[in-house]
Amino acid sequence: TGKPAQWIQSNVPLSNQLDAFRSAVSDAITDIKPVEPVIAPTIIDSDLTTFYPLPDLHFGLLIRGDESSHGQSWDSTIATRWVIGSMDYLVDTASPSKYAVITDLGDFLHAEDNAARTKSGHQLDTDGRHSKIVKASFDIIVSLIDKALTKHEVVYFYSVAGNHSENSSIYLKAFLSAWYRKEPRVVIYDPHKAQQYHIFGKNIIGFTHGHELKPAKAAEVLVADNQSTFSASEYRYFHFGHFHSNHITEGALCTTEIHKNITPQDKWADSAGYRGSIGYAKSITYHVEYGEIARSVFNIKMLDGA
Numbered sequence: 001t002g003k004p005a006q007w008i009q010s011n012v013p014l015s016n017q018l019d020a021f022r023s024a025v026s027d028a029i030t031d032i033k034p035v036e037p038v039i040a041p042t043i044i045d046s047d048l049t050t051f052y053p054l055p056d057l058h059f060g061l062l063i064r065g066d067e068s069s070h071g072q073s074w075d076s077t078i079a080t081r082w083v084i085g086s087m088d089y090l091v092d093t094a095s096p097s098k099y100a101v102i103t104d105l106g107d108f109l110h111a112e113d114n115a116a117r118t119k120s121g122h123q124l125d126t127d128g129r130h131s132k133i134v135k136a137s138f139d140i141i142v143s144l145i146d147k148a149l150t151k152h153e154v155v156y157f158y159s160v161a162g163n164h165s166e167n168s169s170i171y172l173k174a175f176l177s178a179w180y181r182k183e184p185r186v187v188i189y190d191p192h193k194a195q196q197y198h199i200f201g202k203n204i205i206g207f208t209h210g211h212e213l214k215p216a217k218a219a220e221v222l223v224a225d226n227q228s229t230f231s232a233s234e235y236r237y238f239h240f241g242h243f244h245s246n247h248i249t250e251g252a253l254c255t256t257e258i259h260k261n262i263t264p265q266d267k268w269a270d271s272a273g274y275r276g277s278i279g280y281a282k283s284i285t286y287h288v289e290y291g292e293i294a295r296s297v298f299n300i301k302m303l304d305g306a
Helices: 016-028 076-093 130-150 168-181 215-225 268-271
Strands: 045-054 099-102 154-159 186-188 194-199 203-208 235-240 249-252 256-257 280-287 291-299
Touching: 045 076, 045 130, 076 130, 076 280, 076 291, 099 130, 130 154, 130 168, 130 280, 154 168, 154 194, 203 215, 215 235, 215 256, 235 291
Parallel strands: 045 099, 099 154, 154 186, 203 235, 235 256
Antiparallel strands: 045 280, 194 203, 249 256, 280 291
């Protein structure tokens, strides 16, 4: 007969649970065979850094065209073609910068797990099981980094958490660190922080998703987080995803920029009355002394068959 089963409430702090999760991910990727290094470009300008924002890619999102005003269907196959096509164009048209900064601005995945729900309980439309989506999306990121390596000598990768996929940035960076551990030209920023920064000469370039820190408070946070380097900087930028739109605000302390994503509006967004163009990506080039000096824009209509 035995005793009846009992529920036991864990008293392990959330921070310790997160550390355990990261440790489990690290153990799981130890058998990944690292990629062989890509041949470095021969023409580079060490005074330049090109930034490739990846806002709200929502890999795994499933859209049926007749459910959206765009009339655009979406799944992992379409996402692969669109995202890689946009990166091919942006890298080919970028200046020969020595450095590249590729940044996942949050909501890299549409859903956190097979439950396919947001933290608030909203049901999400996904394109298959979570394991399939994770594999496909990781393959895409590798393709993007490999493409950047053909143009830039050093590629930095950053990833911040979003409200759809809080933990995807943890295992994405763990995977990439293992994949590129023989490639010294790829630098993965490991700390799992909501706000992250890349310092380049007189530039401070900040990244966050936008579901927690709002653009109106960006300058205050940037100054507080960069007290040791702020006085030497002249150009400060804070980049956001989350809002699925383009907007730039120039302030006395920094410029904030919200980036529109390449992904079409899904059934939920369409039903809520959101409208706007789709298929939009960009790159921004910064000079070590003069700040932003160039940008390139990609419209999905430029992709054959889109």
